[in-house]
Amino acid sequence: MTLTLEQAQAMIAAATAKAKELNVKMNIAVVDAGANLTAFVRMDGAWLGSVDISIKKAKTARFFDMPTGEIGKISQPGGSLYNIEHSNNGLITFPGGIPIKAANGEIIGAIGVSGDSVENDHTVASAGLEAYK
Amino acid sequence: MTLTLEQAQAMIAAATAKAKELNVKMNIAVVDAGANLTAFVRMDGAWLGSVDISIKKAKTARFFDMPTGEIGKISQPGGSLYNIEHSNNGLITFPGGIPIKAANGEIIGAIGVSGDSVENDHTVASAGLEAYK
Amino acid sequence: MTLTLEQAQAMIAAATAKAKELNVKMNIAVVDAGANLTAFVRMDGAWLGSVDISIKKAKTARFFDMPTGEIGKISQPGGSLYNIEHSNNGLITFPGGIPIKAANGEIIGAIGVSGDSVENDHTVASAGLEAYK
Amino acid sequence: MTLTLEQAQAMIAAATAKAKELNVKMNIAVVDAGANLTAFVRMDGAWLGSVDISIKKAKTARFFDMPTGEIGKISQPGGSLYNIEHSNNGLITFPGGIPIKAANGEIIGAIGVSGDSVENDHTVASAGLEAYK
Numbered sequence: 329m330t331l332t333l334e335q336a337q338a339m340i341a342a343a344t345a346k347a348k349e350l351n352v353k354m355n356i357a358v359v360d361a362g363a364n365l366t367a368f369v370r371m372d373g374a375w376l377g378s379v380d381i382s383i384k385k386a387k388t389a390r391f392f393d394m395p396t397g398e399i400g401k402i403s404q405p406g407g408s409l410y411n412i413e414h415s416n417n418g419l420i421t422f423p424g425g426i427p428i429k430a431a432n433g434e435i436i437g438a439i440g441v442s443g444d445s446v447e448n449d450h451t452v453a454s455a456g457l458e459a460y461k
Numbered sequence: 462m463t464l465t466l467e468q469a470q471a472m473i474a475a476a477t478a479k480a481k482e483l484n485v486k487m488n489i490a491v492v493d494a495g496a497n498l499t500a501f502v503r504m505d506g507a508w509l510g511s512v513d514i515s516i517k518k519a520k521t522a523r524f525f526d527m528p529t530g531e532i533g534k535i536s537q538p539g540g541s542l543y544n545i546e547h548s549n550n551g552l553i554t555f556p557g558g559i560p561i562k563a564a565n566g567e568i569i570g571a572i573g574v575s576g577d578s579v580e581n582d583h584t585v586a587s588a589g590l591e592a593y594k
Numbered sequence: 595m596t597l598t599l600e601q602a603q604a605m606i607a608a609a610t611a612k613a614k615e616l617n618v619k620m621n622i623a624v625v626d627a628g629a630n631l632t633a634f635v636r637m638d639g640a641w642l643g644s645v646d647i648s649i650k651k652a653k654t655a656r657f658f659d660m661p662t663g664e665i666g667k668i669s670q671p672g673g674s675l676y677n678i679e680h681s682n683n684g685l686i687t688f689p690g691g692i693p694i695k696a697a698n699g700e701i702i703g704a705i706g707v708s709g710d711s712v713e714n715d716h717t718v719a720s721a722g723l724e725a726y727k
Numbered sequence: 728m729t730l731t732l733e734q735a736q737a738m739i740a741a742a743t744a745k746a747k748e749l750n751v752k753m754n755i756a757v758v759d760a761g762a763n764l765t766a767f768v769r770m771d772g773a774w775l776g777s778v779d780i781s782i783k784k785a786k787t788a789r790f791f792d793m794p795t796g797e798i799g800k801i802s803q804p805g806g807s808l809y810n811i812e813h814s815n816n817g818l819i820t821f822p823g824g825i826p827i828k829a830a831n832g833e834i835i836g837a838i839g840v841s842g843d844s845v846e847n848d849h850t851v852a853s854a855g856l857e858a859y860k
Contacts, residue, residue, distance in 0.1 A: 333505050362761015363642055365512050368501040372466050376497050391643025405671045408712045414684040416646045509762055510790025514814045538804045551813040579807045599771050630775045634767040638732050645764050 329430040331360045331437040335460060336367040339428075339439055343456030347371060347443070354443035354452055355382035358428075361436045363390045371443070378442035384418055385425030385449075386440030391416060393435050397423030397450065424449030426457055462563040464493045464570040468593060469500040472561075472572055476589030480504060480576070487576035487585055488515035491561075494569045496523045504576070511575035517551055518558030518582075519573030524549060526568050529558035530583065557582030559590055595696040597626045597703040601726060602633040605694075605705055609722030613637060613709070620709035620718055621648035624694075627702045629656045637709070644708035650684055651691030651715075652706030657682060659701050663689035663716065690715030692723055728829040730759045730836040734859060735766040738827075738838055742855030746770060746842070753842035753851055754781035757827075760835045762789045770842070777841035783817055784824030784848075785839030790815060792834050796822030796849065823848030825856055 336358040347354040353374035358366045365386075370379060388396050400421035403409045413419045423446040428437040441453040469491040480487040486507035491499045498519075503512055521529050533554035536542045546552045558573040574586040602624040613620040619640035624632045631652075636645055654662050666687035669675045679685045691706040707719040735757040746753040752773035757765045764785075769778055787795050799820035802808045812818045824839040840852040 330505075333502055337502070360761070362509070362759070362763060364503075364509050364761060365501065366503050368498060369466055369470070370497070370499050372463075376495065379498050388643070392641050409688055410666060410670065411677070411679040411687060412647070414679040415650055415686060416643050419643070508791050510787070510815050510818070514811070517814055533809060537809065544810070546810040546813040553814060554810060555808055596771075599768055603768070628775065630769070631767060631778050632769050634764065635732055635736070636763075636765050638729075642761070642763050 329432060329434050329436045331358070331366060331428060333366060336437075339456040339459045340367055340369055342459035343439065343441060343452050344369065344371060346452045346455030350448055350451065352444040352448050352452070354441050354449070355379050356452070356456065357382040357386040357440045359386040359390055359437050361390070363387045366437065374443045381420050381442035382424070382440045384420040384440065385442060386438045387416070388419045388421060389425035389427045389438035389440065390435065391419070393427050395423065395427070395450075396421055396425035396440070397446070422446045424453055426450075426453045428457060428460055462565060462567050462569050464491070464499060464561060466499060469570075472589040472592045473500055473502055475592035476572065476574060476585050477502065477504060479585045479588035483581055483584070485577040485581050485585070487574050487582070488512050489585070489589065490515040490519040490573045492519040492523050492570050492573075494523070496520045499570065507576045514553050514575035515557070515573045517553040517573065518575060519571045520549070521552045521554060522558035522560050522571035522573060523568065524552070526560050528556065528560070529554050529573070530556035530579070555579050557586055559583075559586045561590060561593055595698060595700050595702050597624070597632060597694060599632060602703075605722040605725045606633055606635055608725030609705065609707060609718050610635065610637060612718045612721030616714055616717065618710040618714050618718070620707050620715070621645050622718070622722065623648040623652040623706045625652040625656050625703050625706075627656070629653045632703065640709045647686050647708035648690070648706045650686040650706065651708060652704045653682070654685045654687060655691035655693050655704035655706065656701065657685070659693050661689065661693070662687050662691035662706070663712070688712050690719055692716070692719045694723060694726055728831060728833050728835045730757070730765060730827060732766060738855040738858045739766055739768055741858030742838065742840060742851045743768065743770060745851050745854030749847055749850070751843040751847050751851070753840050753848070754778050755851070755855065756781040756785040756839045758785040758789055758836050758839075760789070762786045765836065773842045780819050780841035781823070781839045783819040783839065784841060785837045786815070787818045787820060788824035788826045788837035788839065789834065790818070792826050794822065794826070794849075795820055795824035795839070796845070821845050823852055825849070825852045827856060827859055
């Protein structure tokens with residue numbers, strides 16, 4: 329299964345619509361199975377620093393095939409993966425990155441969102457994910 | 462004048478249409494006045510190595526407010542800007558990056574395209590630019 | 595004493611066998627006395643983000659001649675080596691990296707494993723180490 | 728089509744055999760369709776500087792779906808892709824990297840070899856490629 333640009337753009341459109349509904353400004357990135365960037369948008373007025381964060385969230389979610397926030401729970405001081413963020417030219421391990429799973433269970437990419445609270449980032453990423461089919 | 466996401470996406474759509482017409486697969490990036498990524502797409506099957514190159518072309522064009530190919534002419538051995546590519550975490554100075562000029566003459570961003578010959582890269586970037594209004 | 599490729603490959607084969615026994619998918623790296631990569635494998639389906647982590651674990655173990663988890667104990671907030679992970683283009687200081695000691699006591703390299711819990715990573719690295727002779 | 732570790736290791740074994748036949752010491756890397764490292768070996772006594780070069784050759788060949796030497800022909804001073812090497816955290820554009828093509832024509836990875844003359848590097852990479860099936 330390969331993630332197509334059309335699928336990635338549909339996910340980004342859905343994520344953008346959710347961001348507007350929440351009245352937040354987001355950076356939204358989608359990577360493919362190889363963790364390579366497929367599509368990206370920065371909504372007008374969204375944080376510049378979140379360009380890189382949204383891309384790193386998408387990559388991190390695909391690197392470890394789990395939502396980024398799950399990694400953050402165990403990368404804290406005293407946690408089993410403390411300071412894992414130093415690998416892979418920088419990971420982002422708070423919520424907002426989610427793997428994309430095909431109908432056959434295969435993980436074919438990930439979406440990453442950054443621009444507001446991590447709760448809103450995750451909500452917007454989830455809305456994008458729901459548009460995948 | 463500020464480049465909007467809507468404008469960037471219209472430019473990317475026009476560039477994508479031209480790429481399909483030429484039967485080539487492109488990576489297309491748009492940056493804003495601050496040389497920060499605004500939108501990006503990788504067409505299905507386009508070169509993975511051109512993700513970074515298209516973004517660097519767009520940044521390079523805005524960094525110096527001229528088409529990337531113009532810089533390449535003077536970055537050659539013996540040229541006045543020899544090896545300028547070492548700056549800014551890497552420039553790309555062959556054709557495919559073009560500044561976006563507003564009606565008032567202000568440069569408000571740039572488009573960068575990579576995925577085929579530099580002639581086709583430039584043609585597709587130009588087609589994207591024409592969609593700006 | 596010099597670590598040979600044949601020895602490194604025997605260690606990787608033993609580590610891979612242990613990973614299969616545990617039903618986990620690992621990235622396994624071996625570095626030599628100079629902390630330079632000697633051999634590496636990524637098992638089918640193993641995390642992409644663990645390519646870099648397994649290599650960094652092997653390097654970290656040789657950089658300081660101790661298991662990576664030992665360093666992690668004192669790189670915590672308030673610890674004597676707080677944030678040592680910022681050095682050497684990124685260290686990984688949780689378990690999974692172990693130095694390789696020759697019969698004469700000399701440290702001649704290290705093995706690094708990443709792909710599952712740190713306990714399993716360490717177990718698989720230990721299994722690889724046992725194949726050294 | 729996905730490149731398996733077993734296929735990558737068979738290619739590395741064949742490349743290593745050819746290197747021994749030529750009496751040269753090589754670094755040999757294989758990446759998958761996403762340009763992520765799948766397997767690597769450094770033969771005893773091979774150049775340390777070629778660890779990175781062999782990996783970059785494999786990545787470069789997959790980034791642009793062509794043998795690395797083809798890119799080098801047009802990245803020379805005055806060439807259309809002059810200084811493309813500044814992209815993607817460094818490309819290597821002289822011979823020794825070759826894409827791996829599946830029976831259905833899909834490119835599923837690449838092999839990169841470094842350690843001797845570029846002619847020998849390419850010959851050894853080709854020998855590895857022949858073992859793919």
